[in-house]
Amino acid sequence: MNAAATGATPTEWWRDAVIYQVYPRSFADANGDGEGDLPGITSRLEHLASLGVDALWLSPFYPSPQKDGGYDVADYRDVDPRFGTLADAEALVARAHELNLRVIVDLVPNHCSWDHADFKAALAAGPGSPEREKFIFRDGTGADGSLPPNDWQSMFHGPAWTRVTEPDGTQGQWYLHLFDPSQPDWNWDNPAVRDDFDATLRFWLDRGVDGFRVDVCDALVKAPGLPSWPHLNLGVVRPIDGKFPPMWDQEGIHEIFRRWRGVLDSYEGERILCAEAWLMPDRIARITRPGEMHQAFNFAYLETKWRAEDLRATIDTSLAANGAVGAPTTWVLSNHDVIRHASRFGFDADLELQDGIGADDPQPDRELGLRRARAATLLMLGLPGAAYLYQGEELGLPEHTELPDEFREDPTWERSGHTVRGRDGCRIPMPWEKDARAFGFGDTDTTWLPQPDYYGDYAVDQQSGRDGSTLELYRAALVQRRELGLGGGELEWLPDLPEGVLGFRNGSVAVVANTTREDVELGDRFADATVALASGVGSPRLVPADTTVWLRLAG
């Protein structure tokens, strides 16, 4: 029963929540094998409580050959031994709830792993079998079927189809994988697939989780006939030549979301669905309609440059689109798929967010990147709605931009023929204590991805309690955001600000962000205000370059 059905007053906690993403492999390693694990996360939950977030979202920890960082799931209803046991997952949820932290887990419904029992059964059963009907198998084209069924591209480069060897040893059919060949796409037209995912939802809801972040949820339904689409569209999906890609955002996805919402609402408490879909706000707002998902990541915001006019435009379209369907807008700057914002903003050049940076590429200006990252975060946390943080950003942690290539695991690196580096640089194990082994990540000298030496300076113990540190800035921002009701507030743009300066009123606070390289004078329009918080050394009269201030307005 949901809160309304049980008579409990719904809090709608998710509308203004701050949700912290944990990447289990890189958060904390309790058993010293160089990879993070669930007991490690549980042992570090106080960090999240003292940071002041409302919830954590865990990237996948399910059994997986880790061909795509666990987004290749071999069993949706268990824990990979490398991360612990089901009992460890239950202990994590219990401890989080004691600390008043909600727990969201990852649902990966578009594809599984080629190690999933159903896919193995499909390979063994052969063409035309009901087992193959759970996936998207087709005969090849060309005289001998040796060409793929259509021209779709994998998001990790190369064709989106792989040919199988049939049980009788001959070269046979092809299966669709929008991502790696190790990630066969499910056939969501098959009722058996739908039923099985209901069981997965119930499995985790029964274990007390507070919701799901739903991976590439806009890809579940493909256009009938799988029409030609030769383009590879990374980032927010936009029409090309007036046509919309046939693998994203088809009308059929919505009935699946309504079905899941029904399952969640049949449980006590307020369990939520968050859509991971790289779509423009007007399309996102169809997923956040009443009866579908509670909220969705705002990747249009994540893609927006540190430029006042661009930020303002994205904020306006996001609030308008979600507002029209009564959904909260969310904000996000970093996650496990993109170059960390403390490094991204250290470039003036445009970057492909998921392409990564290598040692021989131009390197970011780390100081500038951090300065802007702090300003961007303070702007984001001043906005009404919910916000998502990615582990390490509270330390101002930069991307590892010089990771030696031999360590790379992102399938993009191999599949692009070593031309696109991919996402490993934002997935480096967390630094907790400067002087401990692996900077306190675990009792080991070898972490699964090596940490750069300078990560020690960003460690939690170097920043905790230190005035002006990025960690203390995040803590203060989260306390004040809650006290001042900013997440539940309303935005009103402030007129007549200098070029490159973004300013809005949210309740009793004015948030002013200077996105330029020059200090700006505000005159005495805020003369009666006091500085509540600043990402640098701001005052009611002057906002330095690349700085955001929160001004408490008088009266």
Ligand code: TEU
């Ligand atoms: O990411 C999806 C993703 O980031 C993009 O590929 C997106 O679909 C594309 O830009 C749309 O234009 C999720 C996970 O976060 C990622 O780690 C996984 O690798 C991926 O899905 C496959 O599961």
